[in-house]
Amino acid sequence: MARTLMAKIWDALEERFEFAEALEKQFSQTVPSHATTWPYCLGGLAFFAFVIQVASGILLLFYYKPTVAEAYRSIDFIMKEVPYGWFVRSLHSLGANLFIALIILHMVRVFVTGSYKKPREFHWVSGVIMFLLALAFGFTGYLLPWDQVSYWATTVGTEITRSLPPQSLGHFILVFLRGGEQVSGDTLTRFFAMHVWFLPVLMLIFMALHFLMIRKTGISGPL
Protein backbone atom coordinates (compact mmCIF):
# COMPACT_ATOMS: atom_id res chain seq x y z
CA MET A 1 0.00 0.00 0.00
CA ALA A 2 2.66 2.49 1.09
CA ARG A 3 4.83 1.25 -1.70
CA THR A 4 2.18 1.83 -4.31
CA LEU A 5 1.47 5.32 -2.97
CA MET A 6 5.17 6.18 -3.21
CA ALA A 7 5.24 4.71 -6.71
CA LYS A 8 2.22 6.78 -7.71
CA ILE A 9 3.80 10.00 -6.47
CA TRP A 10 7.06 9.11 -8.20
CA ASP A 11 5.27 8.40 -11.49
CA ALA A 12 3.28 11.62 -11.26
CA LEU A 13 6.45 13.66 -10.64
CA GLU A 14 8.24 11.90 -13.49
CA GLU A 15 5.33 12.51 -15.84
CA ARG A 16 5.40 16.25 -15.10
CA PHE A 17 9.10 17.01 -14.73
CA GLU A 18 10.91 14.17 -16.51
CA PHE A 19 13.82 14.25 -14.10
CA ALA A 20 14.72 10.54 -14.14
CA GLU A 21 17.01 10.90 -17.11
CA ALA A 22 18.79 13.93 -15.61
CA LEU A 23 19.25 12.14 -12.28
CA GLU A 24 20.53 9.06 -14.07
CA LYS A 25 23.05 11.21 -15.90
CA GLN A 26 24.19 12.91 -12.68
CA PHE A 27 24.67 9.77 -10.64
CA SER A 28 26.12 7.44 -13.26
CA GLN A 29 29.23 9.47 -14.00
CA THR A 30 32.26 7.22 -14.11
CA VAL A 31 35.31 8.34 -12.13
CA PRO A 32 38.51 8.19 -14.20
CA SER A 33 40.72 5.35 -12.98
CA HIS A 34 43.64 7.66 -12.10
CA ALA A 35 41.32 9.47 -9.68
CA THR A 36 40.15 6.47 -7.68
CA THR A 37 42.76 7.04 -4.96
CA TRP A 38 42.51 8.63 -1.50
CA PRO A 39 44.13 11.97 -2.39
CA TYR A 40 41.33 12.56 -4.91
CA CYS A 41 38.73 12.05 -2.17
CA LEU A 42 39.97 14.96 -0.05
CA GLY A 43 37.71 17.58 -1.64
CA GLY A 44 34.66 15.41 -1.15
CA LEU A 45 35.75 14.67 2.42
CA ALA A 46 36.10 18.39 3.12
CA PHE A 47 32.54 18.83 1.86
CA PHE A 48 31.43 15.98 4.11
CA ALA A 49 33.13 17.69 7.07
CA PHE A 50 31.21 20.86 6.19
CA VAL A 51 27.94 18.90 6.20
CA ILE A 52 28.82 17.64 9.70
CA GLN A 53 29.51 21.23 10.79
CA VAL A 54 26.15 22.40 9.47
CA ALA A 55 24.26 19.54 11.13
CA SER A 56 25.97 19.85 14.52
CA GLY A 57 25.84 23.66 14.32
CA ILE A 58 22.08 23.62 13.79
CA LEU A 59 21.73 21.35 16.83
CA LEU A 60 23.84 23.71 18.97
CA LEU A 61 21.58 26.60 17.94
CA PHE A 62 18.76 24.91 19.83
CA TYR A 63 20.46 25.80 23.15
CA TYR A 64 23.11 28.45 22.51
CA LYS A 65 22.30 32.06 23.48
CA PRO A 66 24.52 34.79 21.98
CA THR A 67 24.41 37.26 24.90
CA VAL A 68 27.09 38.28 27.37
CA ALA A 69 25.07 36.96 30.31
CA GLU A 70 23.99 33.68 28.76
CA ALA A 71 26.64 32.60 26.20
CA TYR A 72 29.02 30.81 28.55
CA ARG A 73 26.21 29.53 30.75
CA SER A 74 24.31 28.08 27.79
CA ILE A 75 27.42 26.24 26.59
CA ASP A 76 28.02 24.97 30.12
CA PHE A 77 24.43 23.76 30.03
CA ILE A 78 24.97 22.04 26.67
CA MET A 79 28.12 20.32 27.94
CA LYS A 80 26.81 19.20 31.31
CA GLU A 81 23.04 18.81 31.18
CA VAL A 82 21.74 18.33 27.64
CA PRO A 83 21.86 14.61 26.76
CA TYR A 84 24.65 14.07 24.19
CA GLY A 85 25.25 17.83 24.23
CA TRP A 86 28.93 17.22 24.99
CA PHE A 87 29.05 15.02 21.90
CA VAL A 88 27.40 17.52 19.58
CA ARG A 89 29.59 20.42 20.76
CA SER A 90 32.79 18.35 20.66
CA LEU A 91 31.87 17.18 17.18
CA HIS A 92 31.42 20.81 16.14
CA SER A 93 34.68 22.12 17.61
CA LEU A 94 36.80 19.12 16.60
CA GLY A 95 35.08 18.89 13.22
CA ALA A 96 36.10 22.50 12.58
CA ASN A 97 39.75 21.46 12.82
CA LEU A 98 39.09 18.48 10.58
CA PHE A 99 37.38 20.72 8.01
CA ILE A 100 40.38 23.08 7.80
CA ALA A 101 42.87 20.20 7.71
CA LEU A 102 40.97 18.52 4.86
CA ILE A 103 40.83 21.77 2.88
CA ILE A 104 44.60 22.20 3.23
CA LEU A 105 45.24 18.59 2.19
CA HIS A 106 42.89 19.03 -0.79
CA MET A 107 44.81 22.18 -1.79
CA VAL A 108 48.09 20.25 -1.57
CA ARG A 109 46.70 17.52 -3.82
CA VAL A 110 45.44 20.03 -6.39
CA PHE A 111 48.77 21.87 -6.28
CA VAL A 112 50.90 18.73 -6.64
CA THR A 113 48.88 17.36 -9.55
CA GLY A 114 48.82 20.80 -11.19
CA SER A 115 45.05 20.67 -11.43
CA TYR A 116 44.74 24.42 -10.91
CA LYS A 117 46.08 25.14 -14.42
CA LYS A 118 43.95 26.27 -17.36
CA PRO A 119 41.01 25.67 -17.72
CA ARG A 120 40.59 25.29 -13.95
CA GLU A 121 42.02 28.56 -12.60
CA PHE A 122 38.63 29.71 -11.33
CA HIS A 123 38.18 26.46 -9.44
CA TRP A 124 41.39 27.31 -7.56
CA VAL A 125 40.34 30.90 -6.94
CA SER A 126 36.93 29.89 -5.57
CA GLY A 127 38.69 27.24 -3.47
CA VAL A 128 41.07 29.78 -1.95
CA ILE A 129 38.10 32.03 -1.15
CA MET A 130 36.41 29.08 0.58
CA PHE A 131 39.60 28.37 2.55
CA LEU A 132 39.55 31.98 3.79
CA LEU A 133 35.84 31.61 4.59
CA ALA A 134 36.65 28.48 6.62
CA LEU A 135 39.26 30.44 8.60
CA ALA A 136 36.66 33.18 9.16
CA PHE A 137 34.28 30.48 10.40
CA GLY A 138 36.92 29.36 12.88
CA PHE A 139 37.72 32.90 14.03
CA THR A 140 34.08 33.92 14.58
CA GLY A 141 33.14 30.59 16.17
CA TYR A 142 36.03 30.86 18.62
CA LEU A 143 34.43 33.90 20.30
CA LEU A 144 31.05 32.29 20.87
CA PRO A 145 31.83 30.42 24.16
CA TRP A 146 32.59 33.89 25.61
CA ASP A 147 35.28 32.69 28.00
CA GLN A 148 38.66 34.29 28.71
CA VAL A 149 40.41 32.47 25.88
CA SER A 150 37.87 33.49 23.27
CA TYR A 151 37.60 37.05 24.57
CA TRP A 152 41.33 37.71 24.38
CA ALA A 153 41.81 35.77 21.15
CA THR A 154 39.22 38.05 19.56
CA THR A 155 40.73 41.15 21.16
CA VAL A 156 44.18 40.29 19.77
CA GLY A 157 42.84 39.06 16.42
CA THR A 158 40.73 42.13 15.68
CA GLU A 159 43.46 44.44 16.98
CA ILE A 160 45.60 43.37 13.99
CA THR A 161 43.30 45.27 11.63
CA ARG A 162 44.17 48.52 13.41
CA SER A 163 47.68 48.46 11.95
CA LEU A 164 46.31 48.46 8.40
CA PRO A 165 47.28 51.69 6.62
CA PRO A 166 45.97 54.32 6.29
CA GLN A 167 45.16 54.65 9.96
CA SER A 168 41.55 55.72 9.40
CA LEU A 169 40.86 52.61 7.28
CA GLY A 170 42.40 50.25 9.83
CA HIS A 171 40.40 51.89 12.59
CA PHE A 172 37.21 51.70 10.51
CA ILE A 173 37.63 47.94 9.98
CA LEU A 174 38.42 47.43 13.66
CA VAL A 175 35.26 49.23 14.76
CA PHE A 176 33.27 47.45 12.05
CA LEU A 177 34.42 44.02 13.25
CA ARG A 178 33.98 44.74 16.94
CA GLY A 179 30.76 46.71 16.65
CA GLY A 180 32.47 49.38 18.77
CA GLU A 181 35.86 50.35 20.15
CA GLN A 182 36.06 47.39 22.52
CA VAL A 183 35.22 43.69 22.27
CA SER A 184 31.77 43.60 23.88
CA GLY A 185 28.34 42.02 23.67
CA ASP A 186 27.95 43.81 20.33
CA THR A 187 30.98 41.90 19.03
CA LEU A 188 29.41 38.66 20.22
CA THR A 189 26.14 39.16 18.31
CA ARG A 190 28.07 40.33 15.25
CA PHE A 191 30.32 37.28 15.22
CA PHE A 192 27.32 35.08 15.88
CA ALA A 193 25.44 36.51 12.90
CA MET A 194 28.49 36.05 10.68
CA HIS A 195 29.09 32.53 11.97
CA VAL A 196 25.57 31.17 11.50
CA TRP A 197 24.21 33.11 8.50
CA PHE A 198 26.59 35.33 6.58
CA LEU A 199 29.48 32.87 6.20
CA PRO A 200 27.37 29.74 5.59
CA VAL A 201 25.43 31.42 2.77
CA LEU A 202 28.64 32.67 1.15
CA MET A 203 30.21 29.24 1.59
CA LEU A 204 27.26 27.47 -0.06
CA ILE A 205 27.35 29.87 -3.02
CA PHE A 206 31.05 29.26 -3.59
CA MET A 207 30.64 25.50 -3.10
CA ALA A 208 27.90 25.45 -5.74
CA LEU A 209 30.15 27.37 -8.15
CA HIS A 210 33.10 25.08 -7.34
CA PHE A 211 31.07 21.92 -8.01
CA LEU A 212 29.33 23.24 -11.13
CA MET A 213 32.67 24.30 -12.62
CA ILE A 214 34.30 20.94 -11.95
CA ARG A 215 31.29 19.20 -13.51
CA LYS A 216 31.60 21.37 -16.60
CA THR A 217 35.35 21.02 -17.14
CA GLY A 218 35.75 17.53 -15.68
CA ILE A 219 38.69 16.73 -13.42
CA SER A 220 42.26 17.03 -14.68
CA GLY A 221 43.95 14.12 -16.44
CA PRO A 222 46.53 11.72 -15.01
CA LEU A 223 50.08 12.93 -14.26
Add this chain to the structure above:
Amino acid sequence: MDSLKEFISRRRFFNLLASLGGLATLIVVTYPLLSFLRPPKRSSEKTSYVEVGSVTDILPEKGKNVIAADGEPVIIANRGSPNGFVALSLRCTHLGCIVQLVGNELFCPCHGARFNLDGQVISGPAPLPLPKYELKILGDKIYLGSVIKGS
Protein backbone atom coordinates in the same frame (compact mmCIF):
# COMPACT_ATOMS: atom_id res chain seq x y z
CA MET B 1 23.49 -26.29 0.50
CA ASP B 2 20.85 -26.40 -2.20
CA SER B 3 18.06 -26.23 0.36
CA LEU B 4 19.66 -23.10 1.83
CA LYS B 5 19.78 -21.52 -1.63
CA GLU B 6 16.12 -22.29 -2.05
CA PHE B 7 15.37 -20.74 1.33
CA ILE B 8 17.15 -17.44 0.62
CA SER B 9 19.13 -16.27 -2.37
CA ARG B 10 22.59 -14.74 -1.99
CA ARG B 11 21.35 -11.39 -3.26
CA ARG B 12 18.39 -11.33 -0.92
CA PHE B 13 20.59 -12.35 2.03
CA PHE B 14 23.03 -9.49 1.49
CA ASN B 15 20.20 -7.04 0.87
CA LEU B 16 18.72 -8.08 4.20
CA LEU B 17 22.10 -7.76 5.93
CA ALA B 18 22.59 -4.27 4.52
CA SER B 19 19.09 -3.21 5.59
CA LEU B 20 19.76 -4.45 9.12
CA GLY B 21 22.94 -2.39 9.20
CA GLY B 22 21.03 0.61 7.90
CA LEU B 23 18.33 0.16 10.52
CA ALA B 24 20.92 -0.12 13.31
CA THR B 25 22.59 3.09 12.09
CA LEU B 26 19.23 4.85 12.00
CA ILE B 27 18.50 3.89 15.60
CA VAL B 28 21.98 4.83 16.80
CA VAL B 29 21.59 8.28 15.21
CA THR B 30 17.93 8.88 16.04
CA TYR B 31 18.00 8.05 19.74
CA PRO B 32 20.74 10.54 20.74
CA LEU B 33 19.21 13.12 18.40
CA LEU B 34 15.79 12.87 20.05
CA SER B 35 17.24 12.91 23.56
CA PHE B 36 19.29 15.99 22.58
CA LEU B 37 16.24 17.82 21.27
CA ARG B 38 13.86 16.89 24.10
CA PRO B 39 13.67 19.85 26.52
CA PRO B 40 16.07 18.90 29.35
CA LYS B 41 15.38 19.73 33.00
CA ARG B 42 17.62 22.49 34.27
CA SER B 43 19.47 21.58 37.44
CA SER B 44 18.08 24.74 39.08
CA GLU B 45 14.60 23.28 38.65
CA LYS B 46 15.68 20.02 40.19
CA THR B 47 16.26 21.39 43.72
CA SER B 48 16.19 18.63 46.23
CA TYR B 49 15.95 19.35 49.93
CA VAL B 50 18.00 17.62 52.58
CA GLU B 51 17.04 17.44 56.24
CA VAL B 52 19.63 19.26 58.33
CA GLY B 53 18.13 19.31 61.82
CA SER B 54 15.11 20.39 63.81
CA VAL B 55 14.00 23.86 64.90
CA THR B 56 14.42 22.97 68.58
CA ASP B 57 18.16 22.27 68.05
CA ILE B 58 18.98 25.85 67.18
CA LEU B 59 18.34 28.47 69.82
CA PRO B 60 17.74 32.13 68.94
CA GLU B 61 20.96 34.00 68.03
CA LYS B 62 22.66 30.64 67.46
CA GLY B 63 23.39 28.69 64.32
CA LYS B 64 24.29 25.25 63.07
CA ASN B 65 27.04 24.69 60.50
CA VAL B 66 26.24 22.16 57.78
CA ILE B 67 27.51 21.24 54.33
CA ALA B 68 25.07 21.92 51.49
CA ALA B 69 24.53 19.55 48.57
CA ASP B 70 26.90 21.65 46.41
CA GLY B 71 29.70 21.10 48.94
CA GLU B 72 29.63 24.61 50.39
CA PRO B 73 29.65 25.25 54.14
CA VAL B 74 26.35 26.81 55.17
CA ILE B 75 25.02 28.13 58.48
CA ILE B 76 21.43 27.57 59.51
CA ALA B 77 20.95 30.58 61.77
CA ASN B 78 18.05 31.35 64.07
CA ARG B 79 17.41 35.08 64.02
CA GLY B 80 14.56 34.70 66.49
CA SER B 81 11.05 35.68 65.58
CA PRO B 82 9.72 37.21 63.43
CA ASN B 83 12.46 36.59 60.81
CA GLY B 84 13.06 33.03 61.90
CA PHE B 85 15.55 30.77 60.24
CA VAL B 86 17.91 31.62 57.44
CA ALA B 87 20.54 29.62 55.54
CA LEU B 88 23.65 31.58 54.57
CA SER B 89 26.82 30.53 52.79
CA LEU B 90 29.79 30.69 55.16
CA ARG B 91 32.18 31.55 52.36
CA CYS B 92 33.31 35.18 52.64
CA THR B 93 32.63 37.06 49.40
CA HIS B 94 35.98 38.82 49.75
CA LEU B 95 38.57 36.04 49.34
CA GLY B 96 36.68 32.90 50.24
CA CYS B 97 37.62 32.31 53.88
CA ILE B 98 35.08 30.60 56.11
CA VAL B 99 33.22 33.07 58.30
CA GLN B 100 32.06 32.19 61.82
CA LEU B 101 29.20 33.21 64.07
CA VAL B 102 30.37 35.70 66.71
CA GLY B 103 27.54 37.07 68.83
CA ASN B 104 24.83 37.84 66.30
CA GLU B 105 27.26 38.61 63.46
CA LEU B 106 29.21 36.52 61.00
CA PHE B 107 32.87 37.43 61.24
CA CYS B 108 35.63 36.63 58.74
CA PRO B 109 38.94 35.91 60.49
CA CYS B 110 41.05 36.65 57.41
CA HIS B 111 40.43 40.36 56.82
CA GLY B 112 37.79 41.23 59.36
CA ALA B 113 34.68 41.40 57.19
CA ARG B 114 31.45 41.41 59.22
CA PHE B 115 28.00 40.34 58.05
CA ASN B 116 24.66 40.47 59.82
CA LEU B 117 22.39 37.44 60.00
CA ASP B 118 20.63 38.56 56.82
CA GLY B 119 23.97 38.13 55.00
CA GLN B 120 24.40 41.88 54.45
CA VAL B 121 27.85 43.42 54.82
CA ILE B 122 28.27 45.49 58.00
CA SER B 123 31.91 46.38 57.55
CA GLY B 124 35.18 45.18 56.11
CA PRO B 125 36.43 44.40 52.60
CA ALA B 126 33.63 42.05 51.44
CA PRO B 127 32.10 43.39 48.18
CA LEU B 128 28.85 41.38 48.24
CA PRO B 129 26.43 39.94 50.79
CA LEU B 130 26.69 36.24 51.65
CA PRO B 131 24.66 34.04 49.24
CA LYS B 132 21.44 32.68 50.68
CA TYR B 133 20.25 29.10 50.42
CA GLU B 134 16.72 27.81 50.03
CA LEU B 135 15.27 26.68 53.33
CA LYS B 136 12.05 24.86 54.13
CA ILE B 137 10.56 24.06 57.49
CA LEU B 138 8.07 21.21 57.65
CA GLY B 139 6.80 20.39 61.14
CA ASP B 140 9.87 20.95 63.30
CA LYS B 141 12.34 19.65 60.69
CA ILE B 142 14.56 22.01 58.71
CA TYR B 143 15.34 21.19 55.06
CA LEU B 144 18.17 22.82 53.11
CA GLY B 145 17.94 23.33 49.31
CA SER B 146 20.35 24.89 46.86
CA VAL B 147 21.84 28.36 46.59
CA ILE B 148 19.44 31.14 45.56
CA LYS B 149 20.89 32.63 42.36
CA GLY B 150 21.70 36.31 42.54
CA SER B 151 21.57 36.48 46.34
